Amino acid sequence: MLPSIGHLLLLLALSCAVYQIGVNVVAYRMPEARRRPLLSSGFNASLALWWLVCAASGLLIYLFLTDDFSVNYVWAHSAKAQPLGYKVSALWAGQSGSLLFWTLLLTGYCALISVSGKRHERGGDPLQVQLAPTASAVVAGISLLFLYLVCFVTNPFETNPVVAPDGTGMNPLLQNYWMQIHPPTLYLGYVGCSVPFAWAAAALLHRQFGKDWVALVRRWTLIPWLILGMGILMGGKWAYETLGWGGYWAWDPVENASLLPWLTGTAFLHSIMIQGRRGMLKNWNMVLVSLTFLLSIFGTFLTRSGVVSSVHSFAESNIGAYFLVFLAISLVFSFGLIIWRRDELSSEFGFESVLSREGAFMLNNWILLGSAFAVLWGTIYPALREAVDGTSVSVGPPYFNIVMVPLGLMLLALTGIGPLMAWRRTTPAALGRTLVVPLCAALVTAPLLYWLSAWHTGAATAFCLSVFVLAGIVLEFVKGTRARVSMTGERAPQAFANLLLRNRRRYGGYTVHLGIALLFAGFAGSSGFNIETEPITLKPGETMRVGEYTLRFEQLVRPSPMPPEKKDEINAEVAVFLMPPEKITPQTQPMTILRPHIDIFNTSNAPEETQSGDDIQSARRPAIMSNLANDLYLALIEADEKAGTASIKAYLNPLVMWIWISTILFIAGTIIAVWPDRRAALAREHRDDAPAKPVRSAPPVARSKEKTR
Numbered sequence: 001m002l003p004s005i006g007h008l009l010l011l012l013a014l015s016c017a018v019y020q021i022g023v024n025v026v027a028y029r030m031p032e033a034r035r036r037p038l039l040s041s042g043f044n045a046s047l048a049l050w051w052l053v054c055a056a057s058g059l060l061i062y063l064f065l066t067d068d069f070s071v072n073y074v075w076a077h078s079a080k081a082q083p084l085g086y087k088v089s090a091l092w093a094g095q096s097g098s099l100l101f102w103t104l105l106l107t108g109y110c111a112l113i114s115v116s117g118k119r120h121e122r123g124g125d126p127l128q129v130q131l132a133p134t135a136s137a138v139v140a141g142i143s144l145l146f147l148y149l150v151c152f153v154t155n156p157f158e159t160n161p162v163v164a165p166d167g168t169g170m171n172p173l174l175q176n177y178w179m180q181i182h183p184p185t186l187y188l189g190y191v192g193c194s195v196p197f198a199w200a201a202a203a204l205l206h207r208q209f210g211k212d213w214v215a216l217v218r219r220w221t222l223i224p225w226l227i228l229g230m231g232i233l234m235g236g237k238w239a240y241e242t243l244g245w246g247g248y249w250a251w252d253p254v255e256n257a258s259l260l261p262w263l264t265g266t267a268f269l270h271s272i273m274i275q276g277r278r279g280m281l282k283n284w285n286m287v288l289v290s291l292t293f294l295l296s297i298f299g300t301f302l303t304r305s306g307v308v309s310s311v312h313s314f315a316e317s318n319i320g321a322y323f324l325v326f327l328a329i330s331l332v333f334s335f336g337l338i339i340w341r342r343d344e345l346s347s348e349f350g351f352e353s354v355l356s357r358e359g360a361f362m363l364n365n366w367i368l369l370g371s372a373f374a375v376l377w378g379t380i381y382p383a384l385r386e387a388v389d390g391t392s393v394s395v396g397p398p399y400f401n402i403v404m405v406p407l408g409l410m411l412l413a414l415t416g417i418g419p420l421m422a423w424r425r426t427t428p429a430a431l432g433r434t435l436v437v438p439l440c441a442a443l444v445t446a447p448l449l450y451w452l453s454a455w456h457t458g459a460a461t462a463f464c465l466s467v468f469v470l471a472g473i474v475l476e477f478v479k480g481t482r483a484r485v486s487m488t489g490e491r492a493p494q495a496f497a498n499l500l501l502r503n504r505r506r507y508g509g510y511t512v513h514l515g516i517a518l519l520f521a522g523f524a525g526s527s528g529f530n531i532e533t534e535p536i537t538l539k540p541g542e543t544m545r546v547g548e549y550t551l552r553f554e555q556l557v558r559p560s561p562m563p564p565e566k567k568d569e570i571n572a573e574v575a576v577f578l579m580p581p582e583k584i585t586p587q588t589q590p591m592t593i594l595r596p597h598i599d600i601f602n603t604s605n606a607p608e609e610t611q612s613g614d615d616i617q618s619a620r621r622p623a624i625m626s627n628l629a630n631d632l633y634l635a636l637i638e639a640d641e642k643a644g645t646a647s648i649k650a651y652l653n654p655l656v657m658w659i660w661i662s663t664i665l666f667i668a669g670t671i672i673a674v675w676p677d678r679r680a681a682l683a684r685e686h687r688d689d690a691p692a693k694p695v696r697s698a699p700p701v702a703r704s705k706e707k708t709r
Helices: 002-028 032-065 072-077 084-092 095-120 126-153 182-192 194-206 211-242 253-278 282-305 320-340 357-389 397-420 428-452 457-488 492-502 504-528 656-674 678-689
Strands: 536-538 543-546 549-557 568-577 592-594 597-602 616-621 623-626 630-640 645-654
Touching: 002 032, 002 095, 002 126, 032 072, 032 084, 032 095, 032 126, 072 095, 084 095, 084 182, 095 126, 095 182, 095 194, 126 194, 126 211, 126 320, 182 194, 182 211, 182 253, 182 282, 194 211, 194 282, 194 320, 211 253, 211 616, 211 656, 253 282, 253 357, 282 320, 282 357, 357 397, 397 428, 397 457, 397 504, 428 457, 457 492, 457 504, 492 504, 504 645, 504 656, 536 543, 543 645, 549 630, 549 645, 568 630, 568 645, 592 623, 597 630, 616 630, 630 656
Parallel strands: none
Antiparallel strands: 536 645, 543 549, 549 568, 568 592, 568 597, 597 616, 623 630, 630 645
8 A cells, every 4th residue: 555655656747857857948938927826836846746746755665664575675784683773764775665765855946946047036136036936947847857757767666566574674884874864965966966956057048147146056056066066075985984895986887977067066156256257158068067977877877887896886776777868858958058059158258367366267167077088988898898799808096097097187286386386367477476385385295205105106296285275275265364464463363264154156166276285195105105914814913014903813702692694793803002012911901992893784584594695695894093183094804713813904095084074175165165255145235126227337446455356
C-alpha cells in the first residue's frame, strides 16, 4: 500500500511539472496585463511539485526506518542492524534513491526561485519578479527528466515478489559518518548548477542582460559554487579517513565529474565581474554558464551509465541513454538561445590593455577552461579508445599531475597578481611597485623550504606562490584599513570591519583567495614533502620510525561490545612517541594511542555455513593524528591473530589540516560577498519611487585609492 502511494505521489509531481511549464509557456506569449493569473497558477504548481516530491522522499525514509523489505530498494541498501543514521542516508546510497533525492533538490530550487520572485513583488527587485517564473519553469523542465526516470525507469518504490526477513545492508565503504553529509552537500551544489543556467535562459528569453541581471545571477551562482566546492572537499576528507591509502584525491572519473562544473563555474564568476564593470563578455558569459550546466549533466551521465570504471559510480544501467538524449536537447536549447540573441549580446566596450584586471581575468578564464578540458579528456579517453578500437587503456594520476600541476601553478600566480591590477590598464611600473612585498615574501620562503626538506620543484613552487598570494592579499587589507583610518579617524578594528561591509564583493573575493592560497599550501605540503613507509610487520613491543615519530605496536584488540552492523573488527593499538626509539623507556608515556583497524561485514543473510567469500567484505579504517604541521596517518594492512602481529603502513603528510581549514575562508568570503547590501536596496527603492524629473549632475569627485583600485 505505502509503496503504491509513493509512486502515485511521484506521478502527481510529474503532472505538476508539466503543468507549470505549460502555464509559463502560454503566459510568455500573452500580453503582460493578462498573464498574472497564469503566473500565479504556475507559482502554486511549483510549490505543489516540491511538496509532492518531499512527501515521496519522506515516505521512502519511513520505509527504511520501519525495515520494510518488501521494497526492493530498502532490501538492497539497508538491514535491521544498520544504525539509524545510515538508514536515513541510504536514501541516496543507490541508483533509484539518489535520483529521487536529486529530484527533491531540483524541485526545491524550483520552488525557491518562485518564492524569491513572489517575495520581490511586494517591493523589491523588479527584474527578479519578471524573470523568476521563466527561470522556475526552466528548472521544472530539467526536473522532468528525473521525474520520468523515478516514475517509469528506476522506481524506488518497486516491490519484491517475496519479502526477505532482512536486507543486505549498505556497502561497507559507505558506512562512514561522511556518508551522511558529503553526498547531500555534493548533490546540492551539483544540482545547483542548473539555477544560474535557468536565470541565463530567462534573461535570454526576456532580453535582460544589464547590471541588475549580473548582480542577480552572480548571487545565485556563488552559493551553489561554494556548496559544490565544499562537497568536493568533503569527498576528499571521506576518502582520506575511510579508504586507508593515505591520500584524498585520486583523479577518479567520478571525482573528475564533480570538478568539471566547478572549474567552469569559477571561470564564470570571474568573467561576470567584467560584464558588470565594463559591459563586456556577454556572449562569453552565457556560454560559460551554459557549459557549467551541461557539464553537470554530462557528469551525471558518466556516473549513471557505467561508461567509466570508478569505485564511486553506480552499476551499469540503461538510464545513461536518457541523460545523453537530454544532454543533446539541452545543448541545442542553450546555444540556440545564445545564437538567437547574439546581436543583443554584443559588448559595449573592448579591452584597452592586456595588462589590466580584465586581461588577468580573461587569462584566468582560459586556464580554467584548459584545466576543465584536460580533466575531461583524461576522464573520457579510455572509454573513447575502447569504443573505437577495443583497446583497454587507463589514464591515472601521472597524466593528470603532469598536465594539471603547471596549470594550477599559473592559476595560483594569477590569484595573487590579478587583484593587484587596476581596471582598464595598469602601467608596468605601478604593477612592479605593488608586487614588491609579495615577491619578497615568496623569495624568503624558498631557501627555508630547501632547508626543511629536499627540494620538490612543483610543490615548492606552489608553496612559494601561496605565500605570494597571502602576502599580496594581506597587504591589500592593510592598505584599505589604513586608508579608512586616515579618512574617517576610525580605530583600526572598526575601519577593517567597515572596509568589509562597504565593499563586500571585493573583500569577500579576497577572503576566498586567501582560502585558495591555504588550499594550495596544503596540496604542496602533502604531495611534495610527505613521507611514506612500506608496510612493516611488527610484533608487540617492536617499533618503526616515520619522520620525527616513533611508533610502537602494542597489541591486537577487538571492541567490546561488537557493533551490531559488523561481523568483526580488528584493531591494532599503536603508541606514538615524539623521540628516537633508543630514548623510549618502559616508563615513557606516549603522546597518544592510535588504533587503525579493519572492519569486516557480512553482506548475506544466508546461514554462515553456506556463505561464500563474496559474502564477506572488509574495509580498512586508518587512524590519524592531526596538527597544524602534519598528519600522522596509520593504516592496518594485515593482522595475524595467531602470531599476534600487525602489518602497518605509515604516512607523514605535512600541512593537510590547512586544506580543511581553507573551507572556513571559502565560506566566510562567500557569505561576505553575497550578503545583501541594504544601502543598495534603499537606493534602488528610491530610484524606483522617485518621480521622473531632470537632475543636475554633481561635479566629479576625486575617488580614494581604496575605491579605484
